[in-house]
Amino acid sequence: MLRPTPTLLALAAALFFVLSLAAPVYAAPRRLSPSVKVFADTLGTNAQRLAAGLPPLPPKRRAAGTRIVSASPSPSASPRPPQKFSGVVKVRLASNGTTIGFVQNGTANVAGVSASDVTDRLEVAFSTTGAPNAAPFNILATNPTFPAPFFVGGNGTAALGSGSANVVAIDRVGQTSPFAPPDSSAGGESAIWSYSLRTKELTARWINPDGSKPKTAIGFNSTANSLFLTGDIAAYNAAGGTPAEAFLLDRLVTSLLGRGNTSMSTQDAISRSCHHGHFPQFLYDS
Numbered sequence: 001m002l003r004p005t006p007t008l009l010a011l012a013a014a015l016f017f018v019l020s021l022a023a024p025v026y027a028a029p030r031r032l033s034p035s036v037k038v039f040a041d042t043l044g045t046n047a048q049r050l051a052a053g054l055p056p057l058p059p060k061r062r063a064a065g066t067r068i069v070s071a072s073p074s075p076s077a078s079p080r081p082p083q084k085f086s087g088v089v090k091v092r093l094a095s096n097g098t099t100i101g102f103v104q105n106g107t108a109n110v111a112g113v114s115a116s117d118v119t120d121r122l123e124v125a126f127s128t129t130g131a132p133n134a135a136p137f138n139i140l141a142t143n144p145t146f147p148a149p150f151f152v153g154g155n156g157t158a159a160l161g162s163g164s165a166n167v168v169a170i171d172r173v174g175q176t177s178p179f180a181p182p183d184s185s186a187g188g189e190s191a192i193w194s195y196s197l198r199t200k201e202l203t204a205r206w207i208n209p210d211g212s213k214p215k216t217a218i219g220f221n222s223t224a225n226s227l228f229l230t231g232d233i234a235a236y237n238a239a240g241g242t243p244a245e246a247f248l249l250d251r252l253v254t255s256l257l258g259r260g261n262t263s264m265s266t267q268d269a270i271s272r273s274c275h276h277g278h279f280p281q282f283l284y285d286s
Contacts, residue, residue, distance in 0.1 A: 160231030
């Protein structure tokens with residue numbers, strides 16, 4: 001038998017050391033003595049433990065992170081989308097609903113009221129949300145037999161107000177911005193109209209040259225067959241001319257109705273229904 005030489009012992013030790021490094025990969029972990037365990041606990045990395053002949057550290061379980069969810073913003077009310085309306089405008093008394101006629105399409109301008117002829121009714125279109133705080137809008141004539149401009153608004157530059165007999169004709173005008181004073185190049189103001197989805201009311205609000213906003217009524221002079229804006233119908237009537245023929249159109253009401261006809265002439269309708277101080281309406285006929 002060969003005696004183990006120092007070289008063989010060294011070789012065996014070297015092989016054992018190498019095998020001990022590899023052993024943790026293939027062999028089950030060994031139970032450690034208390035002193036070895038204390039030493040092992042001081043080894044912080046797997047490389048240090050493997051170099052010392054110890055098994056690698058068990059995998060660390062990651063703590064579940066806390067999911068932070070941002071608070072959802074409270075839903076805000078969506079703005080009401082604009083609605084489009086198109087048709088003709090019917091005129092009637094607000095006091096009793098009697099129909100006077102329809103806004104008339106003239107060859108030179110918006111020609112007052114027509115009571116019977118379907119072919120000369122002015123067709124219009126407008127778009128609005130109908131909200132109480134909605135900006136005033138334009139009304140566009142869509143079948144005009146008169147020349148441009150084709151917006152229907154207040155034609156003139158007069159200042160209206162309480163105690164004043166001034167009026168502004170409802171006629172064709174160029175386009176202007178909401179709340180803008182009369183523009184001489186446009187002939188007046190176009191964006192003066194407001195509409196209520198609940199009452200089917202179209203109302204006008206004139207802006208004076210100084211930017212003031214007088215209470216505005218709609219009047220009708222049956223002798224001249226003309227519609228107009230006024231700040232004081234009583235002052236207009238008291239100024240002379242044909243006061244009994246001029247009366248307040250305080251509501252320009254519209255509704256999507258089927259087109260109809262009326263057998264009344266303009267003068268018959270006026271003589272039967274229109275008296276000083278009555279309040280006509282405009283109804284919208286699609």
